[in-house]
Amino acid sequence: MIRPPRRLIAAIDTADPSRARDLIRAVSPHCGLVKLGLEAFCALGPAALDDAEQKPVFLDLKLHDIPNTVAGAVRALLPRQPAMLTIHASGGAAMIEAARNAAETGGTARPMLLAVTVLTSLSAEALSETGIAGGPRRQVLRLAHLALGAGADGLVCGVAEIAPLRDAFGAGPVLVVPGIRPLGSDAGDQARVATPEAAIAAGADYLVVGRPITGAADPASAAAAIAAAIT
Numbered sequence: 547m548i549r550p551p552r553r554l555i556a557a558i559d560t561a562d563p564s565r566a567r568d569l570i571r572a573v574s575p576h577c578g579l580v581k582l583g584l585e586a587f588c589a590l591g592p593a594a595l596d597d598a599e600q601k602p603v604f605l606d607l608k609l610h611d612i613p614n615t616v617a618g619a620v621r622a623l624l625p626r627q628p629a630m631l632t633i634h635a636s637g638g639a640a641m642i643e644a645a646r647n648a649a650e651t652g653g654t655a656r657p658m659l660l661a662v663t664v665l666t667s668l669s670a671e672a673l674s675e676t677g678i679a680g681g682p683r684r685q686v687l688r689l690a691h692l693a694l695g696a697g698a699d700g701l702v703c704g705v706a707e708i709a710p711l712r713d714a715f716g717a718g719p720v721l722v723v724p725g726i727r728p729l730g731s732d733a734g735d736q737a738r739v740a741t742p743e744a745a746i747a748a749g750a751d752y753l754v755v756g757r758p759i760t761g762a763a764d765p766a767s768a769a770a771a772i773a774a775a776i777t
């Protein structure tokens with residue numbers, strides 16, 4: 547398992563292979579990892595990982611299925627050597643344990659297994675519509691106990707949940723935080739957002755930034771500015 551020192555993760559959300567390559571080339575000097583998610587993976591397949599310009603890849607597939615199926619998917623991904631891989635914490639302890647056991651078969655090069663708690667696009671109201679009352683913070687803490695107890699190396703959460711997670715679990719779990727918006731940038735579909743500086747001050751290990759970089763006129767400068775703000 548590797549832990550890149552640079553804390554910016556650039557989300558490369560595109561279905562166009564040449565745009566993906568151009569973006570990766572532009573942001574690589576400024577970030578620790580590039581993140582390939584559902585859009586890039588569905589369009590380009592596992593080969594998308596081979597075009598990452600030697601950058602460690604965060605493969606954000608948010609696996610969520612029965613334990614046997616998730617374990618099989620993790621094993622199938624190991625030859626591509628993603629540095630980080632996501633599963634949904636709400637898949638349950640048995641699913642997370644199965645993912646961890648499967649990841650272990652990758653030996654020392656195994657991916658860091660991150661459990662997605664409550665998507666940063668969900669407000670308290672949207673979460674309650676799914677049947678979960680009490681707000682994101684409570685649910686994130688509940689899922690964090692489950693996921694870390696079942697073998698996840700870290701969590702994906704919103705900025706507001708970092709402090710309670712650090713209070714509960716200390717510095718150990720790797721906290722990866724999307725919903726990052728530099729001042730003045732559009733939140734879009736994200737409900738729980740904060741600036742890069744606020745996320746680092748709260749105790750985030752890694753920040754995931756997509757559209758504020760990829761939607762900028764000059765993605766390399768946008769990534770450089772965020773990297774400078776958190777260094």
Ligand SMILES: O=c1ccn([C@@H]2O[C@H](COP(=O)(O)O)[C@@H](O)[C@H]2O)c(=O)[nH]1
Binds near residue numbers: 583662702734756
């Ligand atoms: O809770 C989550 C989990 C994952 N994501 C992913 O992060 C990026 C964020 O992109 P922006 O353009 O900066 O909003 C995106 O790839 C999501 O799939 C998340 O946003 N929230």
